[in-house]
Amino acid sequence: MKPAPFDYQAPGTLREAIDLLASNPEAFVIAGGQSLMPVLAFRLATPSLLVDLRRLPGLGNIAVGDGGIRLGALVRWRDIEDDQRLVAAHPLLHAAVAHVAHYQIRNRGTVGGSLAHADPAAELPGVAVTCEGEITLFGPAGSRTVPAGDFFTGPLSTLRQPDEIVTELHLPKWPSGRRWAFRKYARREGDFALAGILLFYDEDRQGALSNAHVGVIGACPRPHRLTKVERLLNGHAIDDGLIRQAAATAAEEVDPPDDLHADAAYRRGLVATLIERGLRAAAQQRSA
Amino acid sequence: MQVSFRINGDPVAVEVEPRLHLADCLRDVLGLTGTHLGCEHGACGACTVIVDGAAVRACLMLTVQAEGASVVTVEGLSSDEALSPLQTAFRKHHALQCGFCTPGMLTTAHALLTEEPDADAHRIRSALSGNLCRCTGYIPIVEAVLEARSAYRKAGKP
Numbered sequence: 001m002k003p004a005p006f007d008y009q010a011p012g013t014l015r016e017a018i019d020l021l022a023s024n025p026e027a028f029v030i031a032g033g034q035s036l037m038p039v040l041a042f043r044l045a046t047p048s049l050l051v052d053l054r055r056l057p058g059l060g061n062i063a064v065g066d067g068g069i070r071l072g073a074l075v076r077w078r079d080i081e082d083d084q085r086l087v088a089a090h091p092l093l094h095a096a097v098a099h100v101a102h103y104q105i106r107n108r109g110t111v112g113g114s115l116a117h118a119d120p121a122a123e124l125p126g127v128a129v130t131c132e133g134e135i136t137l138f139g140p141a142g143s144r145t146v147p148a149g150d151f152f153t154g155p156l157s158t159l160r161q162p163d164e165i166v167t168e169l170h171l172p173k174w175p176s177g178r179r180w181a182f183r184k185y186a187r188r189e190g191d192f193a194l195a196g197i198l199l200f201y202d203e204d205r206q207g208a209l210s211n212a213h214v215g216v217i218g219a220c221p222r223p224h225r226l227t228k229v230e231r232l233l234n235g236h237a238i239d240d241g242l243i244r245q246a247a248a249t250a251a252e253e254v255d256p257p258d259d260l261h262a263d264a265a266y267r268r269g270l271v272a273t274l275i276e277r278g279l280r281a282a283a284q285q286r287s288a
Numbered sequence: 289m290q291v292s293f294r295i296n297g298d299p300v301a302v303e304v305e306p307r308l309h310l311a312d313c314l315r316d317v318l319g320l321t322g323t324h325l326g327c328e329h330g331a332c333g334a335c336t337v338i339v340d341g342a343a344v345r346a347c348l349m350l351t352v353q354a355e356g357a358s359v360v361t362v363e364g365l366s367s368d369e370a371l372s373p374l375q376t377a378f379r380k381h382h383a384l385q386c387g388f389c390t391p392g393m394l395t396t397a398h399a400l401l402t403e404e405p406d407a408d409a410h411r412i413r414s415a416l417s418g419n420l421c422r423c424t425g426y427i428p429i430v431e432a433v434l435e436a437r438s439a440y441r442k443a444g445k446p
């Protein structure tokens with residue numbers, strides 16, 4: 001359980017970090033290391049060089065404004081948990097992050113690390129995709145911004161090039177009163193989700209749903225939205241029949257993995273149950 | 289690489305390979321064997337130490353990442369003469385049997401109560417959920433942490 005040898009650099013500027021990555025094709029980026037360290041311990045990866053982002057300035061900020069929320073790559077889970085502005089400014093983000101791993105992990109794990117690692121069961125990629133977030137990367141050619149829905153391409157796979165660094169996640173502004181839910185099922189607290197769902201919607205005066213966004217994690221090769229469920233919800237008022245239909249549609253729409261933790265049929269059933277519970281919880285929320 | 293940090297209040301400088309995680313540095317380089325290593329991949333919580341006030345898993349942090357940090361291990365929780373109030377509560381409630389997980393339980397609970405001396409049983413269970421114990425069944429551990437809260441409320445820090 002010891003990592004293979006590697007070199008280590010902690011550059012002071014983003015440009016130096018990119019130069020190190022560009023000139024060392026076998027280099028890896030490390031921030032909190034909460035996903036990478038086990039990978040190194042199991043020798044699933046044997047990088048020649050680790051480029052540590054810990055000294056880079058300006059990547060640890062949480063900005064809340066009219067344009068939405070900007071999370072720097074080095075923002076830790078506990079920074080999000082501790083930021084009371086986010087309870088109102090983005091309750092779905094705030095709630096989802098409380099489910100990330102364990103207390104000790106949340107003291108070191110980072111926004112950028114989670115996005116770049118792209119575990120299909122991870123909470124933040126699910127929030128980013130469901131909320132139509134945008135991910136900013138910095139590389140040799142400068143910075144580029146990618147819709148979160150395109151960024152995640154498969155298990156542990158993203159559009160990030162090896163010489164790019166995730167610098168920021170932007171989430172669009174969250175209107176007050178929006179109804180939402182996060183539901184996750186894991187066998188033990190803090191474990192990766194066997195399945196999880198994220199959803200939000202707005203309502204008109206007659207109670208008809210609009211702007212429904214429904215995302216899934218865990219029961220899928222990458223976080224994605226359930227567009228058939230969203231179409232089913234939009235334009236209708238929430239009632240028992242609609243909730244049951246949405247749950248059944250979600251179970252059909254997901255393409256869950258079959259592995260030793262749970263088979264595909266079980267995960268489909270979980271997704272249906274979590275969608276049902278999420279929609280019921282959202283409908284019962286007091287309008288903020 | 290040369291790395292300098294503070295360990296239980298005292299400055300140290302160590303010469304280590306970049307791949308050496310902090311728990312191995314504490315045990316093998318600094319001789320502080322109170323920090324235990326169970327799984328070495330962030331699943332068991334036994335190696336938890338306190339870095340700049342926050343409980344972290346020492347197997348998931350490289351020694352080189354501790355440059356400039358202040359690290360507290362189980363050895364730093366009490367004086368040579370007496371147990372801390374948290375340790376005393378562990379003893380009273382039989383919150384340990386084999387003792388392997390205990391350093392991680394103590395450091396995690398200490399970091400939690402230092403920041404949140406009013407943590408309720410649910411919060412304590414949540415914070416300790418990343419620490420495995422195969423002996424106690426956890427209930428005495430939670431009872432001990434609940435009892436120790438009064439010492440943290442009084443002192444701010446015991």
